[in-house]
Amino acid sequence: MSAEDMLRAAVARAAVDLGAPADFAAHLERPRDPSFGDWASNAPMALAKVLRRKPLDIAHDLVARLDVAAAGVREAYVAPPGFLNFRMAAGAEAARLGEVIAAGAAYGRTGEGQGAPANVEFVSANPTGPLHVGHGRQAALGDAVAALLEATGWKVTREFYYNDAGVQIANLALSVQARVRELAGQPLEIPEGGYHGEYIRDIARDYVAAHPDDTHGANLEQVRMFAVAALRHEQDLDLQAFGVKFDVYYLESSLYDEGKVDETVAMLQAAGHTFEKDGALWLRTTDYGDDKDRVMRKSDGTYTYFLPDVAYHVTKWRRGFHRAINVQGADHHSTVTRVRAGLQALDMGIPAGYPEYELHQMVTVMRGGEEVKISKRAGSYVTVRDLIDEVGRDAVRYFFLMRKSESPLVFDVELARSQSEENPVYYIQMAHARLCGIFRVGEVDAGTVTGAGVDYALLNSDDERELVKALLGYPALVTTAARSRAPHLVASYLLDTARLVHTWYHKHHVLGEPEPIRAARLTLVRAALVVLRNGLELLGITAPERM
RNA sequence: GCGCCAGUAGCUCAGUUGGAUAGAGCAACAGCCUUCUAAGCUGUGGGUCGGGGGUUCGAUUCCCUCCUGGCGCACCA
Numbered sequence: 001m002s003a004e005d006m007l008r009a010a011v012a013r014a015a016v017d018l019g020a021p022a023d024f025a026a027h028l029e030r031p032r033d034p035s036f037g038d039w040a041s042n043a044p045m046a047l048a049k050v051l052r053r054k055p056l057d058i059a060h061d062l063v064a065r066l067d068v069a070a071a072g073v074r075e076a077y078v079a080p081p082g083f084l085n086f087r088m089a090a091g092a093e094a095a096r097l098g099e100v101i102a103a104g105a106a107y108g109r110t111g112e113g114q115g116a117p118a119n120v121e122f123v124s125a126n127p128t129g130p131l132h133v134g135h136g137r138q139a140a141l142g143d144a145v146a147a148l149l150e151a152t153g154w155k156v157t158r159e160f161y162y163n164d165a166g167v168q169i170a171n172l173a174l175s176v177q178a179r180v181r182e183l184a185g186q187p188l189e190i191p192e193g194g195y196h197g198e199y200i201r202d203i204a205r206d207y208v209a210a211h212p213d214d215t216h217g218a219n220l221e222q223v224r225m226f227a228v229a230a231l232r233h234e235q236d237l238d239l240q241a242f243g244v245k246f247d248v249y250y251l252e253s254s255l256y257d258e259g260k261v262d263e264t265v266a267m268l269q270a271a272g273h274t275f276e277k278d279g280a281l282w283l284r285t286t287d288y289g290d291d292k293d294r295v296m297r298k299s300d301g302t303y304t305y306f307l308p309d310v311a312y313h314v315t316k317w318r319r320g321f322h323r324a325i326n327v328q329g330a331d332h333h334s335t336v337t338r339v340r341a342g343l344q345a346l347d348m349g350i351p352a353g354y355p356e357y358e359l360h361q362m363v364t365v366m367r368g369g370e371e372v373k374i375s376k377r378a379g380s381y382v383t384v385r386d387l388i389d390e391v392g393r394d395a396v397r398y399f400f401l402m403r404k405s406e407s408p409l410v411f412d413v414e415l416a417r418s419q420s421e422e423n424p425v426y427y428i429q430m431a432h433a434r435l436c437g438i439f440r441v442g443e444v445d446a447g448t449v450t451g452a453g454v455d456y457a458l459l460n461s462d463d464e465r466e467l468v469k470a471l472l473g474y475p476a477l478v479t480t481a482a483r484s485r486a487p488h489l490v491a492s493y494l495l496d497t498a499r500l501v502h503t504w505y506h507k508h509h510v511l512g513e514p515e516p517i518r519a520a521r522l523t524l525v526r527a528a529l530v531v532l533r534n535g536l537e538l539l540g541i542t543a544p545e546r547m
Numbered sequence: 548g549c550g551c552c553a554g555u556a557g558c559u560c561a562g563u564u565g566g567a568u569a570g571a572g573c574a575a576c577a578g579c580c581u582u583c584u585a586a587g588c589u590g591u592g593g594g595u596c597g598g599g600g601g602u603u604c605g606a607u608u609c610c611c612u613c614c615u616g617g618c619g620c621a622c623c624a
Contacts, residue, residue, distance in 0.1 A: 026579055033567075043565060048604060055604070081604070083567065167623060193623085278620055291549075291620080298622040300574070305624050333551055361552065362618070403560065406552055410559080410615065423586085424572070430586055438583045480563050492561055495571075506579095506588045524584095547586070 003092060004028060004039070008073035011041050011084065014065040022045055029467060034462065037075075037085035038093065038469065044082040055082025059400060070306035091456030094468045098451030100527040108478040108534050113154030117320050120146040121329035123239070124161040127231040128172045129197060131238040133328060133363045133411060136384040139244045140162055140400035140540065143325040143358055144487035147538045152482040157321070159248040162311060164228050165256060171195065173224035179204030180217035203230050238384045242542060243393060255311050261303060264311040265296065273345035288341035309335065310342035315351055320480065324355035325485065333359050345544075366412035382413070391416045394541045398425035401539055402491045424495050429544055431498035432532045434505055435525045435543040440510040444522065451523045458520040461505040463502045467528065470497045474531045476539070487539060494535045
């Protein structure tokens with residue numbers, strides 16, 4: 001039992017003695033201001049109502065009854081308006097650094113998910129163009145959310161859904177065909193809703209080279225397949241450059257090929273939630289919270305996008321993913337209610353909140369102080385690879401993750417480049433590299449630093465105590481970030497912790513100090529390295545040993 | 548008009564199940580390199596947490612309402 005748990009239990013025990021309900025759970029927190037001690041509890045205020053007494057009176061009674069020396073508490077005192085503040089004995093908290101080191105790469109990981117399968121779907125770009133910055137944000141976010149779930153005990157599958165069927169792909173095929181014909185000397189006629197990007201011209205050229213027998217693009221199906229394959233390959237290269245790996249690529253077309261779309265329609269009809277109107281087949285999504293009913297099968301006999309979406313999520317459920325998280329742009333939020341409604345209408349026992357959605361706001365790209373309008377159709381573009389080439393993979397990852405997903409993100413390309421020296425990601429990496437330097441310069445084998453025999457009371461400066469507290473708070477941070485699917489909390493934590501490291505590093509030396517101090521500080525350094533490395537790993541950012 | 552998201556320091560943003568004097572980075576100003584990386588450190592100034600109600604011992608946090616901005620409201624995805 002950790003000191004924290006012992007302290008919490010002791011407070012609860014004393015509270016029950018004073019008449020609190022037997023199941024009273026004491027809340028402990030790290031006070032923002034160190035002058036309020038190392039731990040604080042609001043128990044007296046929480047108990048004021050049920051005990052019908054003043055918080056301060058309760059607080060004094062609690063302190064009188066508390067026996068917390070065993071938990072490492074040096075001093076327990078009352079602070080208005082009714083807090084209990086605890087100051088820990090010297091070294092009481094630092095004594096746990098050995099656990100951090102022993103856990104190593106596993107430090108911060110929990111078994112909360114119990115190995116249950118979880119599916120994280122992200123990027124899922126149509127194969128109609130290269131990945132742009134919006135996809136970049138989603139790639140960084142989805143990968144980090146997946147990593148957070150893995151760190152908390154889920155068996156994660158990273159999945160990419162290719163919308164390789166439907167109207168957009170037809171437009172793509174026609175656009176490439178138009179460029180092929182242009183190459184053959186015919187006038188350019190890109191269809192309504194077609195794609196104008198330069199990359200379409202490249203694909204057309206490659207197509208003609210690969211199919212000299214079809215210089216006019218007469219075989220539209222062949223053009224389509226060629227274009228989709230080419231763009232999938234491009235997107236793979238983008239993802240590779242970004243260091244994102246998927247376990248499953250799921251093709252929308254396979255849902256049609258395998259009859260899953262038809263099957264879903266039949267199931268919905270059998271469940272009795274459909275009706276026909278104006279020559280179309282509708283789903284009564286209003287039964288499940290939608291504001292209007294939705295067309296499933298258009299009057300021309302083809303399906304709307306939402307039906308394969310439902311069929312696709314049925315496969316997720318049947319593949320054993322009873323937890324599914326979809327990372328999507330907020331501009332798709334209208335699909336949430338619809339997909340869930342479709343799954344509910346199947347009456348197959350899928351929970352109402354399935355799948356979960358992590359929606360992120362848009363990315364605006366600034367270049368030269370002006371917004372770059374992103375339009376696939378107009379061909380105005382900033383690709384993920386452009387960004388990585390200019391700013392570097394680590395910085396791109398960090399910038400995409402440093403804000404909560406609900407906030408819009410402005411990515412000023414030139415700013416990210418010009419400020420690279422003051423970039424927060426370098427600040428964090430520098431903290432890691434500096435600490436590595438201590439082992440390197442001192443010619444100390446980090447593996448020999450385990451904390452054994454160390455006098456932790458020597459780590460008693462304010463800087464050291466703050467750093468120790470931050471390191472010990474890492475597992476709780478990971479748990480919180482995973483539960484709320486919020487990698488930005490990790491980014492923010494790392495920045496704070498790196499600051500503590502730099503401050504400490506500046507004030508305290510390790511090498512050349514008397515042996516007991518040197519040993520204690522080396523232990524602190526190694527524990528800090530473990531945390532920085534694990535945190536950066538979660539975000540998909542490297543932890544360089546020297547810079 | 549309806550729905551979702553946001554509004555916190557000059558700028559960009561954090562703020563963990565409601566807690567104490569609301570934080571960080573950048574920018575501004577003043578300092579610090581003979582010692583493990585100055586890509587660093589120390590200090591100073593900077594706020595009507597969009598407005599107004601409500602719940603609470605206590606609200607940036609929860610509820611209501613209004614204002615502003617973004618996104619979405621297809622037999623497109």
